[in-house]
């Protein structure tokens with residue numbers, strides 16, 4: 001869900017010949033103020049470029065009435081108590097296999113840091129428009145980018161959401177590159193979430209029956225970027241989405257969400273709300289981990305509903321090395337996990353190829369793994 005250049009993209013041609021979607025998208029992009037800017041200009045109806053096609057997904061754009069809920073995993077005392085650790089590993093294995101999602105509590109990052117990070121991102125999006133505008137870019141060489149809809153020129157309909165992204169590895173942006181309004185907390189949160197990422201990959205390795213350092217030692221896993229979303233209140237939420245149905249192109253994603261709600265995960269063919277649990281972090285498996293675990297862990301569809309109320313803030317940390325050097329290394333199902341009963345489901349490929357396919361297709365609601373299945 002990062003950015004692509006306008007001239008590489010083909011825009012959807014609308015069936016109504018009087019509607020010029022390209023012009024509308026371009027005019028929106030040129031404001032450099034995103035959806036928040038539209039709202040500040042006083043719109044009471046959402047522009048047509050945000051209208052999602054009426055279909056299955058659309059008619060279901062409502063909170064779930066299911067009794068099921070995403071598993072909650074507690075890391076309290078697991079480093080000192082071996083039976084608690086074994087219990088947590090069992091739950092992680094089950095959650096990653098059945099749900100691809102879980103909520104993590106007692107993960108070691110204090111609520112004051114989480115609250116301050118949410119506040120910092122909100123302040124970025126709500127600061128003076130001219131300052132915000134100066135960060136608006138789709139330049140892939142920039143480590144800090146503010147934009148609305150990563151694949152704006154490709155997706156059939158835009159989402160009611162703006163984002164600020166930080167590419168943190170291999171070299172952390174210099175402090176001057178970071179927006180002043182959230183600089184200190186972005187630095188602090190990034191360090192803490194990086195350490196947590198290492199810890200979760202250790203637990204994942206153990207849950208898979210591998211040496212604890214196995215996943216952390218893979219060349220292609222350890223890069224990190226933050227995608228910090230701002231979902232403004234929407235005057236016509238029934239016509240659009242906050243984030244349309246997708247899976248993540250990462251090994252793992254750690255998501256910090258505020259208390260507004262709206263995130264849903266597709267489980268057993270139903271959309272299940274991921275209810276905010278104060279102080280928790282949501283963890284989900286990305287497509288690349290599904291591929292290397294040969295479907296022992298699954299990357300599942302999720303989406304965010306648009307709402308009358310808002311804003312909603314969320315901060316996704318993606319773990320995947322998309323850099324040119326490492327992303328050309330071969331990845332495939334981990335040999336130690338394969339057996340006669342568990343033959344490879346995917347062919348060997350590279351992070352680069354899987355990623356290229358993911359961005360090429362845009363947020364079209366399909367898995368990026370289909371072409372790599374044997």
Ligand SMILES: O=C(O)CCC(=O)C(=O)O
Nearest residue numbers: 227229243263304314316
């Ligand atoms: O905002 C959220 O809760 C989810 C965001 C998301 O799915 C993404 O950035 O890929």
